Amino acid sequence: MxxxxxxxxxxxxxxxxxxxxYEGLFVNPPEPVPMAGRTLRIGRPSSNKVLPSLIEAVEATxxxxxxxxxxxxxxxxxxxxxxxxxxxxxxxxxxxxxIATSSLNDCHDFLIDYxxxxxxxxxxxxxxxxxxxxxxxxxxxxLKRPVIVRSHGGRARAIxxxxxxIDVAFMGVPTCDxxxxxxxxxGKSACGSLGYAMLDSRFAEQVVLVTDNLIDGYVFPYSIPxxxxxxxxxxxxxxxxxxxxSGILKITKNPIQLLLAEAAAKVIEHSGYFKxxxxxxxxxxxxxxxxxxxxxxxMLKQQIKGSFGVGGVTxxxxxxxxxxxxxxxxxxxxxxxxxIQSLRENPRxxxxxxxxxxxxxxxxxxxxxxxxxxxxxxxxxLDFNVNVITNSNGxxxxxxxxxxxxxxxxxxxxxxxxxxRGRLPMVRDRxxxxxxxxxxxxxxxxxxxxxxxxxxxxxxDNLRKSGLKIMTIEELQEVAxxxxxxPQEIALSKEDKDIVAIVEYRDGTLLDIIRKPL
Amino acid sequence: MNQDVxxxxxxxxxxxxxxxxxxxNNADLYGADTxxxxxxxxxxxxxxxxxxxxxxxxxxAIPFSxxxxxxxxxxxxxxxGIDDLKAILPSxxxxxxxxxTESVDEVRLVTKMIKEVEQREGFPEGSINIIxxxxxxxxxxxxxAIAKEPRVIAIALGGEDFIADLRTQRTQRGIxxxxxxxxILMAARDAGIQAMDTVYADxxxxxxxxxxxxxxxxxxxxxxxxxxxxxxxxxxxxxxPTEKQIAHAVKVLACYKxxxxxxxxxxxxxxxxxxxxxxxxxxxIVAQAKAAGILTEEGCKDEK
Numbered sequence: 017m018x019x020x021x022x023x024x025x026x027x028x029x030x031x032x033x034x035x036x037x038y039e040g041l042f043v044n045p046p047e048p049v050p051m052a053g054r055t056l057r058i059g060r061p062s063s064n065k066v067l068p069s070l071i072e073a074v075e076a077t078x079x080x081x082x083x084x085x086x087x088x089x090x091x092x093x094x095x096x097x098x099x100x101x102x103x104x105x106x107x108x109x110x111x112x113x114x115i116a117t118s119s120l121n122d123c124h125d126f127l128i129d130y131x132x133x134x135x136x137x138x139x140x141x142x143x144x145x146x147x148x149x150x151x152x153x154x155x156x157x158x159l160k161r162p163v164i165v166r167s168h169g170g171r172a173r174a175i176x177x178x179x180x181x182i183d184v185a186f187m188g189v190p191t192c193d194x195x196x197x198x199x200x201x202x203g204k205s206a207c208g209s210l211g212y213a214m215l216d217s218r219f220a221e222q223v224v225l226v227t228d229n230l231i232d233g234y235v236f237p238y239s240i241p242x243x244x245x246x247x248x249x250x251x252x253x254x255x256x257x258x259x260x261x262s263g264i265l266k267i268t269k270n271p272i273q274l275l276l277a278e279a280a281a282k283v284i285e286h287s288g289y290f291k292x293x294x295x296x297x298x299x300x301x302x303x304x305x306x307x308x309x310x311x312x313x314x315m316l317k318q319q320i321k322g323s324f325g326v327g328g329v330t331x332x333x334x335x336x337x338x339x340x341x342x343x344x345x346x347x348x349x350x351x352x353x354x355x356i357q358s359l360r361e362n363p364r365x366x367x368x369x370x371x372x373x374x375x376x377x378x379x380x381x382x383x384x385x386x387x388x389x390x391x392x393x394x395x396x397x398l399d400f401n402v403n404v405i406t407n408s409n410g411x412x413x414x415x416x417x418x419x420x421x422x423x424x425x426x427x428x429x430x431x432x433x434x435x436x437r438g439r440l441p442m443v444r445d446r447x448x449x450x451x452x453x454x455x456x457x458x459x460x461x462x463x464x465x466x467x468x469x470x471x472x473x474x475x476x477d478n479l480r481k482s483g484l485k486i487m488t489i490e491e492l493q494e495v496a497x498x499x500x501x502x503p504q505e506i507a508l509s510k511e512d513k514d515i516v517a518i519v520e521y522r523d524g525t526l527l528d529i530i531r532k533p534l
Numbered sequence: 535m536n537q538d539v540x541x542x543x544x545x546x547x548x549x550x551x552x553x554x555x556x557x558x559n560n561a562d563l564y565g566a567d568t569x570x571x572x573x574x575x576x577x578x579x580x581x582x583x584x585x586x587x588x589x590x591x592x593x594x595a596i597p598f599s600x601x602x603x604x605x606x607x608x609x610x611x612x613x614x615g616i617d618d619l620k621a622i623l624p625s626x627x628x629x630x631x632x633x634x635t636e637s638v639d640e641v642r643l644v645t646k647m648i649k650e651v652e653q654r655e656g657f658p659e660g661s662i663n664i665i666x667x668x669x670x671x672x673x674x675x676x677x678x679a680i681a682k683e684p685r686v687i688a689i690a691l692g693g694e695d696f697i698a699d700l701r702t703q704r705t706q707r708g709i710x711x712x713x714x715x716x717x718i719l720m721a722a723r724d725a726g727i728q729a730m731d732t733v734y735a736d737x738x739x740x741x742x743x744x745x746x747x748x749x750x751x752x753x754x755x756x757x758x759x760x761x762x763x764x765x766x767x768x769x770x771x772x773x774x775p776t777e778k779q780i781a782h783a784v785k786v787l788a789c790y791k792x793x794x795x796x797x798x799x800x801x802x803x804x805x806x807x808x809x810x811x812x813x814x815x816x817x818x819i820v821a822q823a824k825a826a827g828i829l830t831e832e833g834c835k836d837e838k
Contacts (some may be wrong), residue, residue, distance in 0.1 A: 198747070261658035269761070269764075271560075271564060271764065272560060272563070274763070274764070275563060275564065275763070436559075463560070463563050464563065483827045498597075499559075
């Protein structure tokens, strides 16, 4: 059976429920049932939530074989919590655990060992990278079912709809009081917004906070309220500050990245959306920061004031907020120390949950009002479909993140990427895997030309005046092929037991299958 | 010689090491007017042959979108120059840059080789031209004659070697280049060709770079050699005429055209008389404006 994105889907996938196929951007509404929720519990006065160790916390929760736990990824590649918790769980001989995390990083490669010994048997995440990603790509079947890859909005939807039932949420929090009020805004491991954690804490059956800054006073304002929290454990360190949020992210000096950024900024400038009151999401990569810099210059020069920005917030955006270039900044994840300080001190810098950010099954996530977004890609194809999860060799090495959410919701979605990486063209006939369907992508900016989705004649007309080299996506592919030729397709296993992961679209339908390369 | 080649816009000439495939592949993406593949001083002796071969094939295989130049090794003072030319000329670069030029004999030797290749390969005559770099006092004393050689379309200053010859060092105010710059510019203008200024190696110092570019533009130089893409935008910005200048130039050209077509006598624009040199200057400003992507429309408002 083929879905609307042209991907062939098997009728049944081992270990997973039956999925509806992807049918379009805003086609699959929820069943009219109440939102999921946790079991009611009584909390007695003068009870002490603080436990001396993670092992005791695991015992107190009653965690058993077969349960589902969750983590957040606000500590990015500096995270210690995942490992601390898994060590405690494994030491008690608990097996068959499902990890439903918001994402995974290179520092989580240790999970390979826990998969090998059966402690972890299922994964649900936005991203898979490094050795873990490679291991899972090459070894489907080590887990009891394929990995479920969801976007941030899709994960929020699935949790609120009860499709993901978290038994215990283990959440690293930079500062916490003895009652369980927690924040990410201060502490030696400060990470800023706790947007992903804020969602889990409301829906998980039980919540264990892991902190390295347990204070005697009261945390206010709090991102996690004490009413969501069952247990608290203090540890030496929940993460490496360098890996969490080191200094100010530097704008790239790479000439190609700057070239891309300048072109993207020009596209925005001439798109017709660049006017007073516009809104933008910029992301945190080196190229995205450079786009931000050029956009800021243009806003100052043309005296344009935006309405709101959302993200993935960096110090650059915090600066633009401070300068009054935007009225408000919605922050679901904070990338650097400048932005963290802004979250602390600027009342117009607002922390939001991932549900407020991007849940499609809510009356209005903030991204529904977004004008312009800048996104990356590993590959793009002739239908403007975007891959961010696998590379051209089929290896899991990226993350869905908020990509498909913001592309669908925004008015102008721009992909920024070099046309050629290594010796491979990044415009394929068909992408290895689809994370974001082409009908939600408007412009592809590369270092050798820019393609506009033919659905957007209005953009094509507007951009003609920009002096930028606009061409069709086929012509862009031709430019690459003329330089380096057309690569072979890689061979993938057709067997259903070799399915590595599924890409669940934000509305819960099945968008694509990630298969093992032969 | 083709007048177009002589008067082509050369605000920026970007150096690209001839032995770096990555840089060669991306060379024309940054908007430089000319890209200069180097097989001379930025290439170690052990890499000279590799660079030569790589540039030879790059020129054949990649349809670069801008003017291409190759800086070869010195044809008489090194053992590499002649081999460079033999390998590279058939790949039809637009320009050959001769380093440390000191006599017309060197230029004539290279001209002869170019003519032979043009004939043998069936290229139109004048396909490949020469830019001579003056990098020594001796070269400076010969520059007037060198500039007048038929295939030479520009003279450049090679600053690093020149100040070594002078036994001094670089300063921000550039007084060490004062005489050399002036002489080169005079000689170029006397011969009716372009003058290019030397590289500014301190890529991080954008303010210092900006000042230097402003100074040499005011002196009259047509452009500058650059070593990093970030320098290109700055040069082009400084070489972009102001709106006022563009408006005036467009007006001058429109009035001139009108006067010629309608056989009018004396032409004035804004109360000033228009003659040959002013028209040429107006044409240059319009070319720079077009290259910068600025378009204007204006008609002739002055009538006599």
